[in-house]
Structures are given as C-alpha cells and as structure tokens.
Amino acid sequence: MKTDKKELMWHIPLLIAVFIQLWPIVFMISTSLKDMDQIFQATLNPLPFPPTFDNYTTVLEDFPLLTYIYNTFIIAAGTTAMKVITSVLAAFAFIYYDFKYKETIFNSMLLTFFIPVTVLIMPNYLLMSKLNLLNHPLGVMLPAFADGMGIFLMRQTMRGIPKALLEAAILDGAKPFVILRRVILPLIKPSVIAVAILFFINSWNEYFWPLLVLQDKDMYTLPLALQMFISAEGGSEWGIAMAVAVLTSLPPLILYVFCQKFILNTFMQSGVKG
Amino acid sequence: MNSIVFKDVCKSYGDAKIVKSLNLEINEGERLILLGPSGCGKSTTLRMIAGLEEITSGELIMGGRVINDVPPGERNVAMVFQSYALFPHLSVWDNIAFGLKIQKLGEDEIKRRTMEALKILNLQGYENRKPKDLSGGQKQRVALCRALVKQSPYFLLDEPLSNLDAQLRQQARTELVRIHEIYKPTMIYVTHDQIEAMTVANRIVVMRDGILQQAATPDVIYHHPANTFVAGFIGSPAMNIISGYYSSGKLKIGDVVSDVPELWQKLLEGHTDVLIGIRPEHLKPAADGKIKGCVSYQENTGNQRTVTVNVNGETVFVTLPGTGAEISGNIGLDFNWDEVSLFNAETKENIGYVQKGEIVR
Amino acid sequence: MEKNKWHAFLFLLPSIFFFVVFSYWPLLQNLYLSFFSWNMVSPNMTFVGIENYTAVLGSEELIKILANTVVFVAIMLVLNFVLPYLFSFVLGHLIERGKGFYRSTLFMPATLSLAVASILFLWIYNPLAGPLSIVLSWFDLESPRWFKENWLVIFAICTIIGWKVFGYNLIVMLAAMLAVPKEMIEAAKLENASNWQIFKQIIVPMTSSTAIYVFTITVVFGLQYVLVPVNMLTQGGPDQGSSNLVYIIYQYAFVFFQTGKSAAFAIITMICYIAFLLFRTKYLEKKVYYEN
Numbered sequence: 001m002k003t004d005k006k007e008l009m010w011h012i013p014l015l016i017a018v019f020i021q022l023w024p025i026v027f028m029i030s031t032s033l034k035d036m037d038q039i040f041q042a043t044l045n046p047l048p049f050p051p052t053f054d055n056y057t058t059v060l061e062d063f064p065l066l067t068y069i070y071n072t073f074i075i076a077a078g079t080t081a082m083k084v085i086t087s088v089l090a091a092f093a094f095i096y097y098d099f100k101y102k103e104t105i106f107n108s109m110l111l112t113f114f115i116p117v118t119v120l121i122m123p124n125y126l127l128m129s130k131l132n133l134l135n136h137p138l139g140v141m142l143p144a145f146a147d148g149m150g151i152f153l154m155r156q157t158m159r160g161i162p163k164a165l166l167e168a169a170i171l172d173g174a175k176p177f178v179i180l181r182r183v184i185l186p187l188i189k190p191s192v193i194a195v196a197i198l199f200f201i202n203s204w205n206e207y208f209w210p211l212l213v214l215q216d217k218d219m220y221t222l223p224l225a226l227q228m229f230i231s232a233e234g235g236s237e238w239g240i241a242m243a244v245a246v247l248t249s250l251p252p253l254i255l256y257v258f259c260q261k262f263i264l265n266t267f268m269q270s271g272v273k274g
Numbered sequence: 275m276n277s278i279v280f281k282d283v284c285k286s287y288g289d290a291k292i293v294k295s296l297n298l299e300i301n302e303g304e305r306l307i308l309l310g311p312s313g314c315g316k317s318t319t320l321r322m323i324a325g326l327e328e329i330t331s332g333e334l335i336m337g338g339r340v341i342n343d344v345p346p347g348e349r350n351v352a353m354v355f356q357s358y359a360l361f362p363h364l365s366v367w368d369n370i371a372f373g374l375k376i377q378k379l380g381e382d383e384i385k386r387r388t389m390e391a392l393k394i395l396n397l398q399g400y401e402n403r404k405p406k407d408l409s410g411g412q413k414q415r416v417a418l419c420r421a422l423v424k425q426s427p428y429f430l431l432d433e434p435l436s437n438l439d440a441q442l443r444q445q446a447r448t449e450l451v452r453i454h455e456i457y458k459p460t461m462i463y464v465t466h467d468q469i470e471a472m473t474v475a476n477r478i479v480v481m482r483d484g485i486l487q488q489a490a491t492p493d494v495i496y497h498h499p500a501n502t503f504v505a506g507f508i509g510s511p512a513m514n515i516i517s518g519y520y521s522s523g524k525l526k527i528g529d530v531v532s533d534v535p536e537l538w539q540k541l542l543e544g545h546t547d548v549l550i551g552i553r554p555e556h557l558k559p560a561a562d563g564k565i566k567g568c569v570s571y572q573e574n575t576g577n578q579r580t581v582t583v584n585v586n587g588e589t590v591f592v593t594l595p596g597t598g599a600e601i602s603g604n605i606g607l608d609f610n611w612d613e614v615s616l617f618n619a620e621t622k623e624n625i626g627y628v629q630k631g632e633i634v635r
Numbered sequence: 636m637e638k639n640k641w642h643a644f645l646f647l648l649p650s651i652f653f654f655v656v657f658s659y660w661p662l663l664q665n666l667y668l669s670f671f672s673w674n675m676v677s678p679n680m681t682f683v684g685i686e687n688y689t690a691v692l693g694s695e696e697l698i699k700i701l702a703n704t705v706v707f708v709a710i711m712l713v714l715n716f717v718l719p720y721l722f723s724f725v726l727g728h729l730i731e732r733g734k735g736f737y738r739s740t741l742f743m744p745a746t747l748s749l750a751v752a753s754i755l756f757l758w759i760y761n762p763l764a765g766p767l768s769i770v771l772s773w774f775d776l777e778s779p780r781w782f783k784e785n786w787l788v789i790f791a792i793c794t795i796i797g798w799k800v801f802g803y804n805l806i807v808m809l810a811a812m813l814a815v816p817k818e819m820i821e822a823a824k825l826e827n828a829s830n831w832q833i834f835k836q837i838i839v840p841m842t843s844s845t846a847i848y849v850f851t852i853t854v855v856f857g858l859q860y861v862l863v864p865v866n867m868l869t870q871g872g873p874d875q876g877s878s879n880l881v882y883i884i885y886q887y888a889f890v891f892f893q894t895g896k897s898a899a900f901a902i903i904t905m906i907c908y909i910a911f912l913l914f915r916t917k918y919l920e921k922k923v924y925y926e927n
Binding site: 007010011013014017018020021022024025027028031040043044085086087089090092093096097098099100105108109111112114115116117118119120121122123124125126127142143145146148151176201204205206207208211212222223224226227229230238241242245248249252253255256260263264267268269 | 640642643644646647649650651652653654656657658659660661662664665668675722725726729730731732733737738739740741742743744745746747748749750751752753754755756757758759764765766769770798801802803806807809810855858859862863866867868881882884885888889894897898901904905908912
C-alpha cells in the first residue's frame, strides 16, 4: 500500500485549495445569518447561533429586491435565448455549408470574444443613448445577442455528428432548416442546454455594462444593487450586504449544484482546440 | 428508363484528381458493383450519383436527364451508408419513416410501406427500439429498410457490409440479392471486398486511381482480367503473374522452353516479353511441366493446400486439394492454355484469349 | 457540402449583424473619436489630429498604468495559470480518490458574480474587523489597508480574481490532462520516471495547446475581470494605483469625460491585445504539439 501513502501527500495541497475556495462562500452565507453582535464578536464562527433571518427580511422590506431579481432574470433569460439562437444558426452554417473565407469569418467572430469590454463601452453607450435604450433592459441585452464562444462551442459539438447522418437526411430531400431542427438539434440537445446554462450564469453575473446602461435604481440588476451596500470602509452593514450577495449567488449556485455534470463538461470542452 | 450514364465525368479537389474521365453505362435494374482498393474513386463515383459530390466536368445522365445540377434530395435515390447513418434519437420505426415524412406522404401510405419494409427484412417487433439497442446485423437491416421504403429506382450502397463479421456478411449478401429481386431497382454497390463483388454483382466495375480498369460480368473479370491489376485484385490467392519470353512458336519460362499451340501463336504474334497470368487452381504439379520451381512453403486449411513455389525469383501460388501426396523440393508445374491470361509485359494489358476456337482480343 | 452559399449567409446573418454593430463598428468609432476632443455631451467636437495620442503617450500616467498592468498580469499568471496547471496534473494523474469532489468544489466560486466576490473580499480584507485582520492579530500582526496602499491593492484585487477564476482554468486544464493517455504515464512509471519528469516530458508537451489557451485567457480576460473589483472597491485608486490599460479607457470616458483620450487609450489597448494575440499564434503555437 505504498502508493496510498504517496497519494495521501497530494491530498494536502488539494484540501488547502478546497478550503480557500469554499471558505469564503461558507463565510458569506454564515455572515448573512448573523446579527450585528455576532458579526463583530464571532466573526470567524461559521455556525451562527441562533441564526437570524433579520438581514433577509430587512433587504426584502427596505429595498426593491424582488424588482432587482426580476430585472436580472429578464435580462439573463432574454440574452440567453437570443445567444443560443444566433450561436446555433451560425454554427450550423459553418458545419453545413462550404463557402469562401469560411475560416476568416469564423475567426473574426471568435475574435470578438477577446475584445476588452471597455474598448467597446463608450461607442456602444453613445449608440444606446441615440436609440433611447439607456435605462432599458434591451440596452443591456442587445450587444450580447451574439457570442463568439457560443458559436465556437456549438460548432465543436455539431462537428461531432457523423456527416453521413446529414447526408442521409439530404438524400431524403430534407431542407437545411429541417435538418437543423429534426436531425442536429435533437442530437446536440445536452450541449445546447449546457451552453444555455453557461450563458445564463454569465449574464446573471454581468456587472460592468449594465452599470453604464441602467442608471435608474429601479432598473438595477442584482450585481449592481450590491454596489449600494458598499459603504465607506468600516461600514457596519455587512450582514445585509452578505444577504444580498447570497441572494445574487443563489441562482447560479443552484444551477451549478443540479447541473454540475453539464456545466463542467461544457467548460472542459471550451478549452479544447478545434 | 432508369439507367445511369457517365460521360467523361471527372472529379477533382484542387489538384487532386479523384475520378478521371469516367465513361460508364449502368443499365436499369442491374446490380453493378464498384470495386477497387481504398482511394480508387469508387465511393466518390457513388456519391456523385447521389449528388453528395459535385461533378467537376462531364455529364451524368440519370433516367435520360442530365442531373449534374439537380440537388440530391430531388434525384430520388436511396442510399445505405457504410456507418448505416441511423438517427440515434429516433426509433427504428421513425428512422425508416423519416424520409417518407419529409416527402409528406400520407399517413396510411407511410404506415403501409414501413410495415412492408419491416416485414421484408424480418424486423417486426423492433419498431420501438433505438439504434443503440440493436445488434450490428439489425442496424444494417434497419439501414436497408430505410433505403427500401423509399422505393426509389436507384439503390446505392456504400460498403454496406463492411461493419459486419464474416458470418453475418454472408447472410446479408444473400439477403441483399433477394431484396433486389423484389423491386429490381438499379443498384450500385461499392465495396473493396472481391467476394462480395463476385457473389452479388451482375456486372463488376474495377477502378484504380480514379480510372476505370474493366467493366464486365464477374465471370469475365475472373477469367479474362483486362490487365494485371484486375488479375491481381480478384481471387484469393491472387492470379499468378509469371514472366515469359515468346519467340517463333516457342514460350520460354525461366530455362524451360515449350511449344505454343497454333491458335495462341497467332494471338502472340508480334509479342516477345509477355506476362502469363494463371490462377493458383489452374496450376498442376507435373514433372515435365512448362514451369519449374522450388517449393518454399505450404499451408493446409483442411479442404485446400496452398503451396508457395519459387519460380525464377517470382512467387507463385498453387492450390491443391487438402489431401494428396506431399510435394516438396524442385517441382514442375503445368497449365492448360485455355485457362491462362496473357498480358503485354510493358502495358500490362490483356493481349486476348481464345474462345471456342476463335481469338478474342 | 452544400452548394447554396446564399443560404449559409442567411444563417450567419444574425450573428454577423450583432458583431458588426456592437463589436466591429465601435472599434472604428473609437478610431474616429480618438482624433477629436469632446466631452460626450457638448454639441461641439473639435478635431485635434493625433493630439490625444501624443498627450496619452507622453504622460507619466501611462508609465504608471503600464507598470500596474504588468504587475496585474504577472500575479494573475501565477494564480490562474501556474497554479491551475500544477493542480490539474495532481488532480488528473497523481490521485485516484476524491477526483469528483475536488473538481466540483474547486470550481464552485467560478459560478459566482465578480460583484459578489468583490463585496465578499471587501469584508474579508476589512482592516478593522474583517476575518483576515482577526487571523493576522493572532500573530500580532496589524492588517494593512489592503485596498488603500499602492501595489498591495493590485495584489488584493488579483486574489479576488484568482479565487473566482482558478476553478475554471483548472477544469479547462484538467480536460487536457485527462486527454493524455494513461498508458503513456504508466509506461513512464515503469521506466521509473519521477512525477516531475513525467510532468516535464510528457504532460507539458502533450497539453501545450490547452496551456496556451489558458495562458491567453488568463491575460486577456484577467485584465477585464479586474474591472469589476477595481470599479466597485477602488475606482482605480489609490492615486491610480489600481488602474490599468483596460480600466483607464473607462475612466477617461465616464469619469473624466474626455472621449478623445479614452478612445486613444482604447486604440492603444487594442493594439497591445492584437500584438499579444499575434505573438501567441506566431511564436507560442509553433512550439505546440497538438493533442488532436
């Protein structure tokens, strides 16, 4: 059992890493369940006793939190739906058709993924203000309706479908859109769902661009709302801030816990070169 | 009516010429086999008929109509893919009915045809299974069903049996011929397996490097191959090709000189260096044979012995019945002039043969 | 495989539309704006030629910004490239038990918003009562003011990014690690190769293309991720101590209202990014043994 001992040694750094990764999340949740005294006197105690939901009732009563949740959801769901559609359509074009400059077009789409967001925000801000979409959810969503990474991932999955399947459908006289809907989509459904989850989480978590577009507090998304709870250093509203942080994190965490396999597999694919 | 004609058809990808100036007529209702080693252009030829590959130049005529630019879905062809290409998300029934639904046939018609196809291929009871729950042989039959149900005048098969084990393959061959006999569609079948070709085909087309080598009945292909390539590709072990020298009525193989019968003298007139093609089963040990060689190895598979003989540095195979006298050491081999093929040593083309006292070139 | 190229365009159209309008057109607009002096609201735009560029390139601020950027990148490369690389090797090839547990727990922070991470670490790093200050006090150490001190602020912000991104990069690297055939490692073990030798001579060459991808996203996205904590916690401070090439574009546009300089910085940053991406394809990818 020599190998067992050796293996044990490698668990030490891994467990330290797990502690570093998990402790802040546990800490965030436990702080949100403490009252003011517990926060400052039992700061490190991960088990608040007795746990209190006061922080949650406070944020729900004093702040339009449900509005924020609604706003965030609408933006995340809308963005996700559009992104999935545009990505699937574009990826289909790349695997089904042969055309000139195919690789160039694909690369220029993928490249958009790497453009730093601040490079685009000022021109896009000016555009949104011209379109009167500042302070409107659509203003947040529009620039995110196409996604280079989404196209890449969808193309990657579609490439895994044997060509003969498509050819069989072609010989049966199926038109491209029918092939996409009746042959390709049913086959890649798990990947589409995974990519959708990924898009949803990313959009839910988005901070920077919504910050510029949504100026009215009523239009805020959850990540933006968090900003309001950052008071000057030494501020004492940590319990409330953590409660909002927990509420913001809950949907992604729940999605993650239940769709772990999906999510990890998609993320694992994203690095594999095509 | 449902014939297929290739007129000077070429196919190239960039500089690579896959099919070179193919001229071929495929008759209605025949079972034509495209045979050749991988990369010879046989699959490309089939896919051009299906419309899955564009034709670079030349004309492809199906049913009297030039169909170069007709999209695959409108050519009314049914195809069985090497991988079967069954839709994994659909049941056997839905797989078979897929094409009919796309064509928007009536529900009753779809049901009738699907049931009929299932019955012909003995797949009743499997309608609701998914492809992953089927054995290899069953998948192959579903793929056949899917092609069959379309009742297309053209039936294309791309190495349909290559994923089956030897035993199933034999059954499937018989089944294929049986199914063809039911509807008599024009059937084009691609394979690299010569046994499949010999057993299934009405006519075999042998291809190599994109060039048609010979198109003839299995019998002619076997007994009178058009060139040494065809000779070597068909038969197992392959036809022996032995160098000889012909001069004024005498044939010299190694050190042995023998007389050539009169008719063959006429045939060989003007030739000196020739290649003599003899099937292993047509060589008989004989002390005074026209060929002398030395036995180097023997294999006995029970019903048949394959003797490897070294003849002037060339390897020659002889097949003999499984039982019989042992042979070894230096031996003589004899052949019957009726059973040999003669090739020009330079061009490797068949010189001709004698049939019923007539010379056929 | 299909002839009808026009149809392909129809399928691409939605994506092309959004990319052109919201990604490529803005790049051009930046170029245009960089030659003007404007404050985003006034009706008057003055053409100033390359003045914005000379002002930006000649400023001392630029040196500070570049230095900050380099430090940001260096720390993030350690936290989000080197560490995930090593950990993915341990996770993929050195342990047998608990793989699934490690994978799912280590990844968890990657699902959270950077805004959440920022506010969480603001509390953790709180110098007066935050948990880290309590731990430090056990050792009689006084907590520094993490977000108020030059350089320290960059480190503190990088740890936030590190915490959030580590798991993602780990998973991507792990995929590459698992693609290395186990037989290869076992063969090396039969030759009595040490883990380090295996890592150096088998793992590194066989995972290099993914490693380069992770390296790239660490640099390219790292600087963007930084925006969130910087904007929430320091606004570039103290004294531009946590600003960088990517944040400064935002600052000039939406804090100082100097669109010309913002656009000039955007163009410069874009050039740096393109240079980096070209460097990657030209020099790094050549050395790559491709897995597939």
